[in-house]
Amino acid sequence: MEEILELKEIRKSFEGFLVIKDVSFTVKKGELSAIIGPNGAGKSTLFNLITGYYKVDKGLIHYNGTIINNWETEEIVRKGVGRSFQVSSIFQEETVLDNIKMACLSKMKATRNFLKKVELFEKVTEKSLEILGSLGLDQQANRYAYELAHGDQKLLDIGIALALEPNLLLLDEPTAGMSPEERIQTTRLIKKLWEQYDLTLIFIEHDMDLVFEIAEWIRVLHQGSLLAEGKPDEIKKNEDVISAYLGDDHIWET
Numbered sequence: 001m002e003e004i005l006e007l008k009e010i011r012k013s014f015e016g017f018l019v020i021k022d023v024s025f026t027v028k029k030g031e032l033s034a035i036i037g038p039n040g041a042g043k044s045t046l047f048n049l050i051t052g053y054y055k056v057d058k059g060l061i062h063y064n065g066t067i068i069n070n071w072e073t074e075e076i077v078r079k080g081v082g083r084s085f086q087v088s089s090i091f092q093e094e095t096v097l098d099n100i101k102m103a104c105l106s107k108m109k110a111t112r113n114f115l116k117k118v119e120l121f122e123k124v125t126e127k128s129l130e131i132l133g134s135l136g137l138d139q140q141a142n143r144y145a146y147e148l149a150h151g152d153q154k155l156l157d158i159g160i161a162l163a164l165e166p167n168l169l170l171l172d173e174p175t176a177g178m179s180p181e182e183r184i185q186t187t188r189l190i191k192k193l194w195e196q197y198d199l200t201l202i203f204i205e206h207d208m209d210l211v212f213e214i215a216e217w218i219r220v221l222h223q224g225s226l227l228a229e230g231k232p233d234e235i236k237k238n239e240d241v242i243s244a245y246l247g248d249d250h251i252w253e254t
Contacts, residue, residue, distance in 0.1 A: 004029040004168055004200050005050070010059035012049060019045050021224040027202065032194050034211045035204050037221035038245055043204045046221070047170050051083050052076045082166030084157045084174060090145045097141040099156055100128035103163035131159050134196060135189070151182040162197060171203040175210070183207060187214055212236070220245060
């Protein structure tokens, strides 16, 4: 299967503290995978390196065969890498629909001022409503973003990323702060979106039951290093992972 992302011995330090330690792995096109690990393991930092928010100190990042180490975030997004954040990056004072519209326009390198033609307005609106429908937010399209519940704001953040038409979508703790029921619903929605939009999708999650439910491949970070990677059944049985992260009370029957 074709590779969409490859990291080769990535290293990143902050003020002399080594946060990412020679991490290497390959992501196949169409993969649905999770990155897990304790708080402070370097998961979000790794996403920031891939998307250009941080620059690597050492190593190479290949996206679709091209080295993107020195690319700016905007250029990486334009090439098809989308990202949601632990803390949603939505425009609180705009409507739900306008949040998606602005992302669509950004993808088209346009602003509202350039939309002179009625058909272009209609196209953007139609696409935005389609995305909101896929998230179950279409009935809240005309509400202001700040009026949404926390879980729906997280979904809107994912919708903004989808509006940029990514090939590779990175979701940083998409269920953080949600109730147990919301977490289950959102995790299953992630799998639905992965299928619907034909994505390569990587997500960070702490709820192992949810990770094992939908992830086809799991990578485990520990103290900035890649401790293990494999299929869910392999990770469940991995003694190093159990010792460093899952603990004895997370041993599943297989």
